[in-house]
Amino acid sequence: MNEIETFEFDRQGYIVIEKLLNETQVAALAEAVDELEEHALAHVTQSPRKQSGWGANYHANPERGYHANGERAEGKTLIVEDYWNANPAFDILLDHQPTMDYIHGIVKQRPTINNSEIRIRYQGNATGCHGGTVSASQKYRYSYTEHGIDCMMVRMVYFIHDCTNEQGAFCVVPGTHKTNLPSPHSNDPDEDPDMIGLEVKAGDAILFTENLRHGGFLNRSEQTRKTLHVGYGPHWMMSQNIATMDEKQHITAETCARLTEAQRDLFRAYSPKTS
Numbered sequence: 001m002n003e004i005e006t007f008e009f010d011r012q013g014y015i016v017i018e019k020l021l022n023e024t025q026v027a028a029l030a031e032a033v034d035e036l037e038e039h040a041l042a043h044v045t046q047s048p049r050k051q052s053g054w055g056a057n058y059h060a061n062p063e064r065g066y067h068a069n070g071e072r073a074e075g076k077t078l079i080v081e082d083y084w085n086a087n088p089a090f091d092i093l094l095d096h097q098p099t100m101d102y103i104h105g106i107v108k109q110r111p112t113i114n115n116s117e118i119r120i121r122y123q124g125n126a127t128g129c130h131g132g133t134v135s136a137s138q139k140y141r142y143s144y145t146e147h148g149i150d151c152m153m154v155r156m157v158y159f160i161h162d163c164t165n166e167q168g169a170f171c172v173v174p175g176t177h178k179t180n181l182p183s184p185h186s187n188d189p190d191e192d193p194d195m196i197g198l199e200v201k202a203g204d205a206i207l208f209t210e211n212l213r214h215g216g217f218l219n220r221s222e223q224t225r226k227t228l229h230v231g232y233g234p235h236w237m238m239s240q241n242i243a244t245m246d247e248k249q250h251i252t253a254e255t256c257a258r259l260t261e262a263q264r265d266l267f268r269a270y271s272p273k274t275s
């Protein structure tokens with residue numbers, strides 16, 4: 001993370017990283033997302049179900065190890081969590097060196113993954129605003145210490161196709177990770193006058209602190225918006241996926257067996273030396 005990126009992340013609470021993924025990686029991820037979307041849609045209403053303290057009621061897929069919720073319809077979203085278990089094609093995002101260089105720049109304790117979701121947003125869907133203010137949940141805290149920027153939960157969102165405002169861009173209110181007062185505006189991102197859309201190209205990524213007020217503009221286009229989200233934070237933080245909130249990360253034995261030691265460490269909620 002260079003000096004300008006560090007300055008902008010501290011000032012605004014996010015940065016857009018152009019071309020974080022190359023064309024080959026984007027093509028492989030897009031194919032895997034499309035395949036998993038169809039699999040999840042075919043199973044999402046079925047048993048077994050996974051419920052969490054956050055009121056989740058997700059399909060827990062026994063063969064492929066993911067959790068899914070939602071539907072393909074006007075205004076709806078399909079969320080697929082723990083997608084690592086479903087297809088090794090996603091492993092290119094695990095211990096991806098350019099990503100980890102950014103994460104180490106803003107999470108100062110040993111970082112681990114605490115969230116993994118594929119978000120598929122159909123026409124007419126928006127993501128309501130959330131985050132913002134220094135008094136938000138401690139889980140999302142943004143701080144600046146003698147070690148520099150030191151965040152709790154942060155997220156990298158990877159784009160596998162271009163996305164304009166019209167196509168439901170990820171949107172933010174810059175600087176709200178440091179504000180004291182809650183936003184006086186509607187939680188509909190299209191009605192918040194402070195909200196700006198971040199238009200991106202395939203292969204770009206957005207890194208942000210979860211403490212920043214953010215959401216997703218209404219998808220007014222014919223294109224379904226598909227993104228991969230990976231959340232990071234200090235190693236003692238438990239899962240922040242909706243289906244497994246505050247539980248251990250859901251990584252199957254099969255997934256674990258194929259990962260490198262460095263990739264496995266990203267799911268270890270304790271020091272590897274004591275494991």
Ligand SMILES: O=C(O)CCC(=O)C(=O)O
Nearest residue numbers: 127155170214215216229
């Ligand atoms: O991509 C979106 O529409 C919103 C995503 C979001 O809220 C998040 O990743 O925390």
